[in-house]
Amino acid sequence: MKILDGKLAAASVKQILKAEVDILLQNNQRKPHLAAILIGNNGASETYVASKVKNCEEVGFESSLIRFENNITEEQLLSKITELNNDNTVDGILVQLPLPKHISEAKVIEAISPAKDVDGFHPVSVGKLVQGLQTFIPATPYGIMLMLEHFNIETKGKHAVVIGRSNIVGRPMSILLSSNHPQGNSTVTLCHSHTPNLQEICLQADIIVAALGKPGFVKAEMVKDGAVIIDVGITRVEDATAKKGFRIKGDVDFDEVAPKSSAITPVPGGVGLMTIAGLLKNTLQAYKNNSVN
Ligand SMILES: NC(=O)c1ccc[n+]([C@@H]2O[C@H](COP(=O)([O-])OP(=O)(O)OC[C@H]3O[C@@H](n4cnc5c(N)ncnc54)[C@H](OP(=O)(O)O)[C@@H]3O)[C@@H](O)[C@H]2O)c1
Structure with a gap:
């Protein structure tokens, strides 16, 4: 099992961005x-x-x-x-x-x-995303795509199950994974709170993206051996033993699921850091577009 370390992947994206900015400043x-x-x-x-x-x-x-x-x-x-x-x-x-x-x-x-919608939430950005046109991709799904790329996770021909259909995570994630590009070409099932047989569906998944906001929701019995697990969830759970009085929990029961998976993102230290990488990439792209006009 491989830990998909968001710190590593984000550092690599940021290093490239910094090099680009250094050149801008030199010029x-x-x-x-x-x-x-x-x-x-x-x-x-x-x-x-x-x-x-x-x-x-x-x-x-x-x-x-x-x-x-x-x-x-x-x-x-x-x-x-x-x-x-x-x-x-x-x-x-x-x-x-x-x-x-x-x-x-x-x-x-x-x-x-x-033109400045670096969060990628504007209906124009979303429409372009659906049509596979160049646009600002919402930062969290973008960050996940960058992470899949960084760790060479194969998505082509895989069955990806996305849990959660929000405009900021689940829905754009399902569109990206099903699109025709290197980190796409999956067959995608998008699940939500009205999905019956969620466990059965998850058991068929090669890739699970959990984005529902319910800590520890994805359990070992929902995951097939060797699946790739992307945990988007960030919930503050009260914990008197923690310095701040809470701990950040993901939507996946990491201790149970990690041993069954082939690769898994930790929480914290996974998708959250990649979200920022996605936002920074969008900002540099907006700058470049702005400089051309
Ligand atoms: N890592 C990051 O950078 C990052 C960024 C954004 C969000 N997040 C975290 O990701 C999680 C999701 O965020 P969000 O904004 O997408 O949440 P949201 O807007 O509340 O959407 C949650 C989605 O999960 C679905 N859902 C809820 N309970 C379910 C269940 N029992 N079974 C199946 N589906 C269920 C909901 O279905 P319905 O549509 O039917 O209600 C909804 O589509 C949160 O923990 C949030 O803090 C993390």
């Missing part, structure tokens, strides 16, 4: 620039955004963190997004989700210019 070009909007003070969101900003610095990008209180109006947020859309020195815009209840996620996502 007196400006740095790629990511603007991140964070609303309120949700602990997990704070951690994610801080890590995105830190990783931008590591590869030599510029980043701007724009913070708002929870009571910001939808209009104010949309107006900030318009301002960033019109700012030629900003290449990528991300709005950290979830948003406060009084703000429409759909409106916010649609307000971001598709």
Whole structure:
């Protein structure tokens, strides 16, 4: 069994990105620039955004963190997004989700210019993804594809089972794995909370992508010998013995499933780190597109 170490794979992606930025700077070009909007003070969101900003610095990008209180109006947020859309020195815009209840996620996502949609959530980006056109791929599925590439995991002709059909992970993941490209060409079954016989379906899987947000959900009896397991889940589970009072748990029961698998991502240290690699790659691509126009 092989551990698919997100730290290793992400480091290799970031090394290539940094080398590209170094060349830009040697040629007196400006740095790629990511603007991140964070609303309120949700602990997990704070951690994610801080890590995105830190990783931008590591590869030599510029980043701007724009913070708002929870009571910001939808209009104010949309107006900030318009301002960033019109700012030629900003290449990528991300709005950290979830948003406060009084703000429409759909409106916010649609307000971001598709040219700066480095999270890949805009309907234009999703439409292009479905049609196999060049676009910004949502960062988590993109990161998983980069990880599969890094570790030479064969997907062609395999049966991949994706558990979870969210717009940010499961659905785009199912599209990518079924698309005609080197990390695709799988036959994909997309499962959700209304899927009967989930265990039976999972037992037929060569690759399982678990993205449902239920810690330890995938058990050994759901996995066939030699399957590749991609655990997307990140849930904070209370634990008084942990320094922070919680531990991060994945959707896979790692201790049970790892010995049966041929390869498995750990949580933490797996997909989460690759998500940032995907975001950074999208940002550099947005910069390149921006420089051409
Ligand atoms: N590693 C990363 O970088 C990263 C990035 C994003 C998310 N995540 C994590 O990934 C997990 C999923 O995130 P998400 O945003 O995709 O979650 P989400 O929007 O809550 O979607 C969960 C999906 O799982 C399905 N589901 C729930 N219970 C199920 C069950 N018992 N059997 C089969 N399907 C079930 C739901 O089905 P219905 O559609 O029928 O409700 C839904 O499609 C979370 O733990 C999240 O924190 C990690």
